[in-house]
Amino acid sequence: MLFGTGYLPPHDEQVMISDEIPDAVRRFVLTSIPSVPFLEALLLLQAMPQARWDANALARRLYLSERAGAAVLAELHAAGFAAEEAPGVVYYHPRSDDIKELVAEVKMAYASNLVGISNLIHAKTNRKAQQFADAFKLRKD
Numbered sequence: 001m002l003f004g005t006g007y008l009p010p011h012d013e014q015v016m017i018s019d020e021i022p023d024a025v026r027r028f029v030l031t032s033i034p035s036v037p038f039l040e041a042l043l044l045l046q047a048m049p050q051a052r053w054d055a056n057a058l059a060r061r062l063y064l065s066e067r068a069g070a071a072v073l074a075e076l077h078a079a080g081f082a083a084e085e086a087p088g089v090v091y092y093h094p095r096s097d098d099i100k101e102l103v104a105e106v107k108m109a110y111a112s113n114l115v116g117i118s119n120l121i122h123a124k125t126n127r128k129a130q131q132f133a134d135a136f137k138l139r140k141d
Contacts, residue, residue, distance in 0.1 A: 021116050025109045028102045029120050032079065036121055037064060041072045042081055043110065045092035046103050053082075054089050 021029075033039045040062050045053060059069030073090050076082040080095035081103070094100040110117045 021109055021113060021120065022105065024102065025105050025117075026120065028106060029117060033106075033121055034075065036118055037062060037068065037072055038075055039106070039110065039117070039121065041076060042103060043107050045076065045082060045090070046107060049092040052085055052089050052091050 041058055044061060053073060055066045055070035055073060058073055059066045077084050077090050082090035083093035084090050
């Protein structure tokens with residue numbers, strides 16, 4: 001089951017846990033996935049492409065605040081993973097077939113290596129936080 005989403009891949013999609021993250025998935029996660037809630041929302045939308053999501057519905061499904069749900073939906077729309085049907089209401093609609101294929105690959109990698117993908121996202125976030133903190137270090141000149 002994907003954390004928080006209640007999404008369980010069909011039996012034929014469940015694979016052995018692996019430490020390997022395919023290069024394309026690694027690059028995609030590092031360049032396009034800012035947080036685990038963003039990934040969880042993306043995979044939820046991908047699993048239910050006909051559904052329409054507002055902040056309240058997403059927040060309840062992913063155990064987020066409504067404010068966080070709204071922010072994630074806005075990020076998904078801005079990043080080109082979702083289209084907006086009405087203000088604040090989005091549905092899964094990647095901007096290209098290539099993106100759609102990459103999301104499917106990420107889904108498989110996340111289902112088989114949830115910890116590895118989560119660690120990759122957190123490592124990226126931690127690196128950015130450290131770079132920000134380093135910018136404020138006092139230096140002796």
